[in-house]
Amino acid sequence: MKGYFDDRQWAHDPQNFMANGALLPNPEQPRRIEILKAGAEAAGCVFETPKDAGLGPVAAIHTAEYLTFLRNIYTRWRRIEGAGDEVIPNIHPANRTDGYPKSAVGQAGWHQADTACPIAEGTWEAAYWSAQSAIAGADHVASGSSAYALSRPPGHHAFADLAGGFCFLNNSAIAAQRLRSKGLRAAIVDVDVHHGNGTQGIFYARGDVLTVSIHADPARFYPFFWGHAQERGEGAGLGANLNLALPRGTDDAAFLAALDTALKRVDGFGAEVIVVALGLDASVDDPFKGFAVTQDGFARIGAAFAKTGLPALFVQEGGYVSDTLGANLTRALEGFGGI
Template sequence: MKAVYTELHRSHDPQFFLVRGVVRRTTEQPERADRLLSGLKAGKHQLVEPTKFGQGPRARIHSPEYLAFLAEAWDAWTALGDSGPEMIGNIHPVRHAGTYPTHIVGKLGWHTADTAAPIGPGTFAAACAATDVATTAAQLVMDGESAVYALCRPPGHHAYRDMAGGFCFLNNSAIAAAHLRTRHERVAILDVDVHHGNGTQGIFYERADVFTVSIHADPVAYYPYVWGYAHERGTGPGLGANLNIPLPIGTGDDGYMVAMDMAKKAIDAFAPTALVIALGLDASEHDPLKGLSVTTSGFRRIGQALARFGLPTVLVQEGGYLSEILGQNLTSVLAGFEEAR
């Protein structure tokens, strides 16, 4: 399997992470990519440089105001003269009726769902590079590859049409799906990250052409807390085109595979002709954010199950944070996929 990757992700190096009132170093560090690269090397995957697609694929998913904000944010922030080393909102209007702000502090609050997406001088460039990685992988699949892996960093599945959050700025999985939609009438996204793919759900919630499925730790006690429940099924034309499968905290391999079977039945019934896997590796028993307890051999089983969809597939890297076993888990899931293909 080919793997798309660029070193441009390194320009995003966030420091701030607020956890239950405690400021810590974020777990979404450039070192994540190094560990994932080691997993690709162990699996002998061919690395491919991304093509630069420009703003087009991003504009299919994200609003003009949001893209303009991300492009201009850092310069406006530093022009304040008394701002901090990273952009972190201190106002969140939570979308009660209001007026779109003109001040950078107001825009920052308007366009961020939480404090877990600090913006630095190289954040927008890295996020744009990640969308090129995802779009390149989708294009390779459209050009005949049966499956391609996209090592996207920063991740994307918590990013809404016009809001960053949860380490995410631009929704790489949604962008890959929208690119596939230029050739496929129906596309499915299966999110296997330990966190609910709330941004992806929000983007497609009123659409019937993209079926979104997320297997994740129960949001009653886990991020994002207010999205990801089983009763969220879509609305309007999209009613029935969203499926959430929340799992009890600590669920291991066997319980996870039951959820995979549920997801397959639902996706098969939707009958898409292409598939995007939002590939989180943070369901691992060793992940520092500890929501589920999937073993390395369990990831191999997940990879095998993903291959059995039998569809042209783009695997987009989402979560999976700093642990000694991160690279091994990537090797395992891709090996399982290739074995069952």
């Protein structure tokens, strides 16, 4: 299987995030790259550096206002006397119709959904090349083959104009839109333990891209406000969004049953290609402890996607440092059989 990754993705090195009112070490560490790359190579993945497709494919998903913010906010933030080393908001608008401020602090609150997406000096560069890896993967998949994009930082919590949950540019959405631009009917199936709320938001009123997410029930799990069963899309997108929320501690059997439901919806949609938002944090060993999927379970997840007969782009989402992180990726890609 072809893989895509650019060394500039190492540049994002977040130090902190806030959870439950506490400042904690950020788990979305550059070390993930080393582990994931080795795991993919163990499955036979051969990596290439993506070509620069430019800002256009990114801007097809994200607003110009938001991209300007991401490119410039760190420099502006450093001009604030006494500011912290990372851009972390401390105030948010009540809704998206409130006034748009000129202040760097106010704009951080507008464009960052939570305190888990700190922006530092290398964040924009890393996020840009993470997206380019997904774009290159989409171009490869458009030819009928499958691919793996080691997109780090991840992307599925990023909306069109909003970062969140370690995510800045929505790599899976950008890849799906790239495939649409090539005339292919695309479905996104998100298997991360957290709901792909940004992906859902981007396509919620569109019927040309199917979005399906299998995740821990958000009633008591991040991202809390999105990912419930009644969220089916709106307007032209009504019926093109499916949320399969499962109990905490869900094991292989229950997860695979949900995946079977998801893939039946993909078949009914008439998809010609699948973007797999590959979160490995469903693992029983993941620090977030949401699900209990085993290494064998990840192999069966990969095999389930292979059985569709559709070319797939695996875009890396979550999955944090544990003893089995690399092995989980190896098993998923081997299960798909793309070696």
